[in-house]
């Protein structure tokens with residue numbers, strides 16, 4: 001049996017001692033080089049799960065194993081990008097990225113760290129802006145610095161919490177394209193939270209759908225069956241795009257609530273294992289659960 005690169009088993013989190021857990025029984029696996037997006041309604045615990053994966057928060061139960069080691073605290077093995085970019089305002093673009101590079105490789109001389117940082121600044125299309133301070137940058141540029149910084153430490157896993165949430169549609173598209181390019185060039189493993197179903201279909205290999213909280217769970221794993229060569233401009237010409245999109249929207253509008261309310265067979269299946277579905281294709285059948293560790 002193939003072991004997942006990141007393996008999450010039986011995770012739950014309770015913020016109030018005698019209250020219900022925000023999420024419960026969350027188990028999944030992510031292979032090396034896989035891009036996973038998580039979608040679910042506000043409050044189901046997506047950010048909490050991401051923080052647990054980052055080692056910034058402890059679960060109330062369950063374990064996270066990455067590359068055969070249990071995640072017990074923050075590490076430079078995992079790069080995190082939040083919705084607010086959290087740049088150091090007194091440093092330039094270059095200074096912000098170099099700071100991260102020096103934390104990762106403290107023995108590197110300054111010129112080696114700068115050269116390395118510049119490579120990632122170029123990659124996100126910020127060549128020429130190296131000496132600007134965050135206050136002189138647009139929102140999209142700041143977010144790109146955050147992405148360059150996360151990539152520059154060459155993490156084993158990238159954790160993205162709605163990184164484009166605050167960007168206008170045009171800038172969001174440009175930065176999504178940059179991210180897609182870098183991820184396929186570096187075969188980066190990514191766990192990303194988004195509220196945008198089109199963004200998930202563009203970027204993800206698999207989309208995890210979370211039911212509503214409390215006691216939220218990963219209700220379904222949707223395999224993205226669109227061709228790898230999809231682009232933002234052309235993907236909506238493919239009928240498969242709408243099959244996947246309708247499936248995701250139907251989940252958010254109808255099924256996420258039903259599952260939370262504890263609707264019969266659907267919930268029983270979930271407890272056994274997370275269903276893996278390929279919307280619109282033969283074998284699209286949420287009643288055929290597969291082991292999430294293999295998903």
Ligand SMILES: Nc1ncnc2c1ncn2[C@@H]1O[C@H](COP(=O)(O)OP(=O)(O)OP(=O)(O)O)[C@@H](O)[C@H]1O
Pocket residue numbers: 015022040041042043044045046047048049
């Ligand atoms: N530090 C905390 N203390 C107490 N409750 C918390 C804390 N952090 C989160 N919660 C609660 O846990 C639940 C899940 O929060 P979380 O931010 O993980 O959800 P989310 O799915 O990421 O939501 P959104 O999509 O709105 O960002 C919410 O009800 C929230 O109020």
